[in-house]
Every structure is written in structure tokens, then in C-alpha cells.
Amino acid sequence: MKDVNKKGRIQLAAARTVAYTILIFLAVLCLFSFYMLIINASRSNAQLQGGFAVWFGGHFFDNLRNAWNDASINIPRGMLNSFIIAACCAVLTTYFSALTAYGIHVYDFKLKKAAFLFIMAVMMIPPQVSAVGFIKLCYRFRLTNNYLPLILPSIASPVVFFYMKQYLESVLPLEMVEAARIDGAHEFRTFNQIVLPIMKPAFAVQMIFAFVSSWNNYFIPTLLLDKAELKTVPIMIAQLRSADYSKFDMGKVYMFILLAILPVLIVYIILSKSIIRGATAGAVKG
Numbered sequence: 001m002k003d004v005n006k007k008g009r010i011q012l013a014a015a016r017t018v019a020y021t022i023l024i025f026l027a028v029l030c031l032f033s034f035y036m037l038i039i040n041a042s043r044s045n046a047q048l049q050g051g052f053a054v055w056f057g058g059h060f061f062d063n064l065r066n067a068w069n070d071a072s073i074n075i076p077r078g079m080l081n082s083f084i085i086a087a088c089c090a091v092l093t094t095y096f097s098a099l100t101a102y103g104i105h106v107y108d109f110k111l112k113k114a115a116f117l118f119i120m121a122v123m124m125i126p127p128q129v130s131a132v133g134f135i136k137l138c139y140r141f142r143l144t145n146n147y148l149p150l151i152l153p154s155i156a157s158p159v160v161f162f163y164m165k166q167y168l169e170s171v172l173p174l175e176m177v178e179a180a181r182i183d184g185a186h187e188f189r190t191f192n193q194i195v196l197p198i199m200k201p202a203f204a205v206q207m208i209f210a211f212v213s214s215w216n217n218y219f220i221p222t223l224l225l226d227k228a229e230l231k232t233v234p235i236m237i238a239q240l241r242s243a244d245y246s247k248f249d250m251g252k253v254y255m256f257i258l259l260a261i262l263p264v265l266i267v268y269i270i271l272s273k274s275i276i277r278g279a280t281a282g283a284v285k286g
Helices: 002-041 045-050 060-068 075-106 112-123 131-140 148-155 158-171 174-182 187-198 200-215 219-224 233-241 250-285
Strands: none
Touching: 002 250, 045 250, 060 250, 075 112, 075 148, 075 158, 075 187, 075 200, 075 233, 075 250, 112 158, 131 148, 131 219, 148 200, 148 219, 158 200, 174 187, 187 200, 200 250, 219 233, 233 250
16 A cells, blocks of 8 residues: 555656646746847847857847937837727626627527627627728728727627637626625626626736737737837837848847836736636635
8 A cells, every 4th residue: 555655656746747848848948939029129239249158248228228328219109009008908808798798698688699790700800901991091081100909899708708708608606796786786886896807817917918909019009000100119129120221220120019018017917816816716715
């Protein structure tokens, strides 16, 4: 009996060792790109043209100063513009997708299945297919150099809706909604005060994805925004990279990319705490 238990402990220790080794390898693989970004942001343009390096170049603050004071771009304004668009998109996408998922999940009406299938069909259409028509529509209604075409379409997100609906089906019993109605709560109060707290982990996850997606969006903004004071971070990075050879500074480009990643990391750290807290609370209540 002791030999069997000892053999089982050895197998368990070996399995854990293999699992931890794989996880450490994957973590190093994922973090290596960030490490190289920091390294390259600390190297001068001449050092970067000289080839690959794994240690700091000593020009970190020089690149920071050059990028921050570049006359062709305005980094603080670009990051503020991107943050306004990304934050609005993240909130609208997650809230209205959760609200739609709540309606499809809770209410029983005649066209319920048809509505769900229609939303799923829209999810299959690539955004690039409708981009030309959308851009023409924006020009017709004089919505260029305006943030509304970049924010308002985010209200309709079939992918986020599907995720929210699947989450609601697993965590929200319909009896809870019926109890709230019996107590006299109207539908929006039920959703905002009862359903949303339950959906907090899913809400935080989708806010991260929506924020990052909007922050990195280059295709539509570059077609609609041409005023310098309205341009977003991806447009400014592309503008730096497309500079002529005499003004091109790769160290400055890497520094700007590093600065552009920081807000995304901050948002992820803040919302990841909400994910852990919400999951823990759900486990305790269960």
C-alpha cells in the first residue's frame, strides 16, 4: 500500500513538473516580445540598424525625449484620442451586448429564435465587407473627422452578445428574475442591479477585449480622420514609420509603440482584478 502511494506521489510530482515547465516556457515566449520591445526602445537608430541585441542600448530617455517632442505628432493628444474612443467603445459594446443577451435569454417571444439566428448570421460577415459602404455613408452624412462613426457602431457586437448569452445561460436562473419582478423591480433595474453584478467577470473580460480592439484599430480611423488633432495612436505610429529616410528614427518608433502599450496594460491590470474578485465571489456564493 505504501509503495502504491509513493508511486502515485512520484507520478503526481512528475506531472506537475511537466505542467509547470510548459507554463514557464509559454510565459517566457509571450513576455519575450515585450522584453525585446523595451530593449529596442532603449537603442538608437544606428544601433538598431546594426542588428539584433539582447541588452539595453542606453538611449531610452533620448528616444523618449525625441518621440515626445516630435513636431509631426502629438503623443499626449493621440493617446487621449485613442483612450476616449476605446473607453467609449468598451463600455457601449459590453453593456448593450449584455442587455441584448439578457433580452434574448429571459424573454420568450415569437421571433426569439429568428432574432438569435440573425445576430449569429451577422457575426459571420467580415467587417471589411461592409467597410466601403460604411465609409461612403460617413462621407455622405459629413461624419468624417468625427468620433461618432468610430464609437456608435460598437453598440452592435454579435461576438460579444454571443459570449454574454452563453455566460447568462450558465449563471442566471430565471427564477431570480421572476423574484425581482414579484418584488416590483422594473426590467432595467433588474438588469442593472441584479444581472450586471452577476455578469461582472464576463463584463470585465469583454471590456478588455473591446478596449484593446478599439485601441489597435487602424483601418477605419485612417479613412475617416485626417486632422492632426483627431488622429489616434495607430495612425501616428504609421505616420512615424512612413517618414522619409532622412527623418526616420526606428528608436523613436519603438518608444512610441512602448508608450502606446502602457494604457492597455493598465486597463488589463485594473479589470483583471475585477475578474478574479468576481469569480471568487461567485465561488463563495455557490
